[in-house]
Amino acid sequence: MAGNKIGLFFGSFNPIHIGHLIIANYMAQYTDLAEVWFVVSPQNPFKDKKSLGNMYDRLEMVNLAIEGAEKLKACDIEFGLPQPSYTIDTLTYMRERYPSKEFVLIMGEDNLMGLHKWKNADILLRDFQIFVYPRPKYEAGEWLNHPAVTMTDTPQMELSSTFVRSAIKGRKDVKFFVPDRVLEFIDKKGLYL
Numbered sequence: 001m002a003g004n005k006i007g008l009f010f011g012s013f014n015p016i017h018i019g020h021l022i023i024a025n026y027m028a029q030y031t032d033l034a035e036v037w038f039v040v041s042p043q044n045p046f047k048d049k050k051s052l053g054n055m056y057d058r059l060e061m062v063n064l065a066i067e068g069a070e071k072l073k074a075c076d077i078e079f080g081l082p083q084p085s086y087t088i089d090t091l092t093y094m095r096e097r098y099p100s101k102e103f104v105l106i107m108g109e110d111n112l113m114g115l116h117k118w119k120n121a122d123i124l125l126r127d128f129q130i131f132v133y134p135r136p137k138y139e140a141g142e143w144l145n146h147p148a149v150t151m152t153d154t155p156q157m158e159l160s161s162t163f164v165r166s167a168i169k170g171r172k173d174v175k176f177f178v179p180d181r182v183l184e185f186i187d188k189k190g191l192y193l
Helices: 018-030 055-065 087-097 111-113 121-127 161-169 180-189
Strands: 005-011 033-040 072-077 102-108 129-133 150-151
Touching: 005 018, 005 087, 018 033, 018 055, 018 072, 018 102, 018 129, 033 055, 033 102, 055 072, 055 180, 087 121, 102 111, 111 129
Parallel strands: 005 033, 005 102, 033 072, 102 129, 129 150
Antiparallel strands: none
16 A cells, blocks of 8 residues: 555645755655645644735645655645644545545654644544654654654754745845745745735
């Protein structure tokens, strides 16, 4: 069933940047995942909805960023689900919709540390594998030896969408932080100014 193992990389991707792409590409190339799907979240329960860019713009930026990358896909499945989006609800729905696929959750060490605050975290850990990428200044702590958790050697980068948005607002050049096609889209639509 190797071709059916899909990594789900949830995020706001507001905007997608090279850090996201490095993580996804690492997971697609250096683990046993057949594909990595960027699951664009309309609303994260831990984030302020007002700060989020339009979900269709964010989805389009993901599509632009991964064009031509065979093992990377954009996924808008949460657009039709109740908001805010809870990972366990989305995973349950995806299992029903794609019964032949095995889904693996991709998350950063920072999110892993806060996993106990997630809705149905115990069920998540019972029913799904989690591939974790390291984050500077964070440690997996109590979850390190959990059978569901696999730590990876994904290259680390301290780059955030918040930094990119702030740089754009401050009229800084963000070339090399985001793919060129994403930057063109941001410029054309006047996003984050």
